Amino acid sequence: MYIMQFGEVLKYSDMLLRGLLFTLELSILTMFFSLILGTVIALWRISKNKFLFAFATAYVEFFRNVPLLIVIYIVFYGTSALSIFRFTSITAGVIALTLNSAAFEAEIIRGGLKAIAKEQLESAQSLGLSKFQIFRFIAIPYVIRIVWTALGNQAVDIILGSSVVSVIAFPELTYAGMNIAATKDRYFEVFVILLIIYLTLSVSASSILRVIKRVFLKPNELE
Amino acid sequence: MTWMRVLLLLRGAVVALEVCTLGIILGCVLGFCLSLMRLSKIKTLNMLSLIYVELFRDSPLLIQLFLIFYGLPILFKVQTSALVVATIAMTLNSSAYIAEIFKSAIGGIMKGQWDASYSLGLSHLQSLRYVILPQAFRIAIPPLINQFVSMLKSSSLASIIGFVEITKLATMIRSRTFTTFDVLGVTAAIYFVMCYGLSRLGSYLEKRLEIGT
Amino acid sequence: MRSERKVNSFYRPSAKEIEYIMKSEPIIKIQGVHKWFGDLYVLKGIDISVNKGEVVVICGVSGSGKSTLLRCINALETFQKGSIIVDGLSVNANNRKFVREVRKRVGIVFQNFNLFPHLNAIDNITLAPRQVKKVNKREAEQQAMKLLAQMGLSDKKKSYPISLSGGQKQRVAITRALAMDPMVMLFDEPTSALDPEMIKEVLDAMISLAQKGMTMIVVTHEMGFAKCVANKIIFLDQGVILEEGSPQELFENPKHKRTKEFLNHILT
Numbered sequence: 046m047y048i049m050q051f052g053e054v055l056k057y058s059d060m061l062l063r064g065l066l067f068t069l070e071l072s073i074l075t076m077f078f079s080l081i082l083g084t085v086i087a088l089w090r091i092s093k094n095k096f097l098f099a100f101a102t103a104y105v106e107f108f109r110n111v112p113l114l115i116v117i118y119i120v121f122y123g124t125s126a127l128s129i130f131r132f133t134s135i136t137a138g139v140i141a142l143t144l145n146s147a148a149f150e151a152e153i154i155r156g157g158l159k160a161i162a163k164e165q166l167e168s169a170q171s172l173g174l175s176k177f178q179i180f181r182f183i184a185i186p187y188v189i190r191i192v193w194t195a196l197g198n199q200a201v202d203i204i205l206g207s208s209v210v211s212v213i214a215f216p217e218l219t220y221a222g223m224n225i226a227a228t229k230d231r232y233f234e235v236f237v238i239l240l241i242i243y244l245t246l247s248v249s250a251s252s253i254l255r256v257i258k259r260v261f262l263k264p265n266e267l268e
Numbered sequence: 269m270t271w272m273r274v275l276l277l278l279r280g281a282v283v284a285l286e287v288c289t290l291g292i293i294l295g296c297v298l299g300f301c302l303s304l305m306r307l308s309k310i311k312t313l314n315m316l317s318l319i320y321v322e323l324f325r326d327s328p329l330l331i332q333l334f335l336i337f338y339g340l341p342i343l344f345k346v347q348t349s350a351l352v353v354a355t356i357a358m359t360l361n362s363s364a365y366i367a368e369i370f371k372s373a374i375g376g377i378m379k380g381q382w383d384a385s386y387s388l389g390l391s392h393l394q395s396l397r398y399v400i401l402p403q404a405f406r407i408a409i410p411p412l413i414n415q416f417v418s419m420l421k422s423s424s425l426a427s428i429i430g431f432v433e434i435t436k437l438a439t440m441i442r443s444r445t446f447t448t449f450d451v452l453g454v455t456a457a458i459y460f461v462m463c464y465g466l467s468r469l470g471s472y473l474e475k476r477l478e479i480g481t
Numbered sequence: 482m483r484s485e486r487k488v489n490s491f492y493r494p495s496a497k498e499i500e501y502i503m504k505s506e507p508i509i510k511i512q513g514v515h516k517w518f519g520d521l522y523v524l525k526g527i528d529i530s531v532n533k534g535e536v537v538v539i540c541g542v543s544g545s546g547k548s549t550l551l552r553c554i555n556a557l558e559t560f561q562k563g564s565i566i567v568d569g570l571s572v573n574a575n576n577r578k579f580v581r582e583v584r585k586r587v588g589i590v591f592q593n594f595n596l597f598p599h600l601n602a603i604d605n606i607t608l609a610p611r612q613v614k615k616v617n618k619r620e621a622e623q624q625a626m627k628l629l630a631q632m633g634l635s636d637k638k639k640s641y642p643i644s645l646s647g648g649q650k651q652r653v654a655i656t657r658a659l660a661m662d663p664m665v666m667l668f669d670e671p672t673s674a675l676d677p678e679m680i681k682e683v684l685d686a687m688i689s690l691a692q693k694g695m696t697m698i699v700v701t702h703e704m705g706f707a708k709c710v711a712n713k714i715i716f717l718d719q720g721v722i723l724e725e726g727s728p729q730e731l732f733e734n735p736k737h738k739r740t741k742e743f744l745n746h747i748l749t
Contacts, residue, residue: 111463112420118439118452119456122448240331248322381595384595389584
């Protein structure tokens with residue numbers, strides 16, 4: 046009879062906590078950078094410039110069709126094989142996850158940008174607003190409302206995707222868990238605890254984002 | 269990169285396709301039942317399916333894989349291969365997403381269809397069977413194809429629990445020879461062709477079947 | 482399930498008189514119906530009697546409750562107070578078996594047609610007879626072809642709704658309802674979603690149906706139709722019956738100010 050020993054595992058809660066902090070750092074850094082990169086790619090995707098459009102399309106299609114794990118391997122192992130420098134697992138992890146997420150976010154943002162009806166832009170232009178003003182006061186608020194939910198889902202995907210980075214020994218939560226499990230040979234209990242932690246993280250993240258949407262982004266006819 | 273190795277990787281890709289095909293078929297069966305539960309007015313069924321769906325959608329697939337891998341021997345006293353674990357994990361995970369796909373497909377059918385079928389005297393079950401579900405299944409095809417593509421990509425994680433498919437073969441080749449970029453490049457290319465190809469097939473089907481009218 | 486009449490034992494009615502008595506019992510009796518949608522009070526005490534073969538037109542501004550009333554008759558909507566009796570059956574949305582019986586006797590045609598897009602015309606029409614009345618495929622299709630021929634749509638039997646014009650779709654919808662051999666046909670603004678060129682073909686189909694003796698309750702603004710075949714026009718306003726009468730009475734001597742306003746608005 047295999048008796049589950051959660052207590053043994055919980056003695057290592059400080060390691061888990063450290064891993065959790067790394068997960069949070071990784072997630073937040075990724076969310077930040079991928080949002081910027083994603084916006085740039087989205088703008089290139091609707092640009093009239095053929096090269097920017099082609100590059101952005103290739104970028105998006107690449108990361109939509111190649112698994113995250115392969116991307117991580119390429120960034121971590123591939124670059125060191127190609128060139129002189131080696132990424133640390135931390136750098137590689139952030140880069141890989143950011144590149145991957147940016148592709149999906151680019152599509153989401155592009156959808157939001159396309160949704161701005163031409164009429165709105167035309168009426169704003171005829172009112173005499175400059176391009177920048179239009180962008181700031183009309184386009185951005187409108188787009189944010191539309192894409193908030195989708196980007197929120199992407200944020201959760203980033204948190205869940207952070208677990209994959211454990212394969213290159215990025216010291217986040219899953220990696221910490223795997224170490225504890227190997228030490229005590231208590232794999233099942235460790236992963237049950239990890240599951241609960243990840244569930245808590247995702248549900249909290251999406252709940253917070255939903256509350257922000259309801260409170261700060263005033264509901265309008267887009268709902 | 270010798271042709272032998274490329275062929276090996278291709279065989280690994282076929283393995284991944286097989287597991288995903290099995291996974292999505294079983295996942296559709298399970299997911300369909302779950303979607304009916306999600307739409308049911310019986311609170312217990314609704315709650316149970318909601319918990320299931322949230323469980324599998326809000327936790328990393330990697331953790332789910334590990335749990336099944338280590339949990340199966342413990343809970344059911346069976347020693348199984350990574351193949352079985354991978355298939356089970358793909359099935360359970362996809363069923364949660366497929367449940368949502370079917371739920372929104374069925375829910376998206378306009379109320380007028382229900383009105384018309386009820387008015388003609390059809391029972392709830394008859395309405396579902398002859399009017400609603402045929403329409404819902406057609407609507408569900410594009411998202412299901414997306415789901416399949418997504419499963420193909422996440423099947424790469426099964427390599428971590430030792431399942432021998434294309435990614436695992438790639439890491440094995442990589443560690444034995446030193447052709448990192450070649451191996452990973454070919455692997456990425458194979459995934460790209462598979463996933464992109466399937467997405468295009470999906471768009472073609474969508475146009476052909478005139479879904480969205 | 483027809484209600485039985487108590488007859489004085491000294492008096493024996495002749496066969497003709499019995500037939501007359503049976504016929505004059507209203508086929509639909511709506512009594513004191515009130516309906517709320519949460520806080521919204523939609524139907525505020527409706528009393529309507531419809532006899533066999535009568536054509537009743539219900540009109541009024543949007544929001545007056547016309548569609549809701551119609552949908553209460555075949556239990557697509559529930560009502561909180563009052564009663565609706567169809568062919569002796571009490572419409573009670575909570576009693577599923579009764580509801581199905583009522584729906585077998587009542588056909589309804591919707592503003593948005595609600596044809597089943599994945600089935601062609603003949604399958605749309607034969608689905609209910611085959612599944613509800615358990616008619617076999619050949620018989621059901623024969624009956625459907627007969628009805629389609631009367632509509633002039635025989636050549637469209639294998640067509641899918643997507644390739645039909647609005648007028649054709651609505652006529653198929655009417656045929657679909659007729660295939661169940663209903664005693665009453667309800668029409669919920671059947672021409673409101675149609676382009677003007679197609680309104681006539683649908684109204685013509687409805688007129689010929691009325692002339693064949695079908696009992697019909699029609700919610701519409703098409704007063705030409707009403708003048709042609711309606712026995713009774715009911716003007717519904719804010720959930721109450723404001724006026725009721727024959728087309729001549731209503732058009733020539735409307736009693737209420739609002740009826741006058743409404744008619745002026747419609748007829749211009």
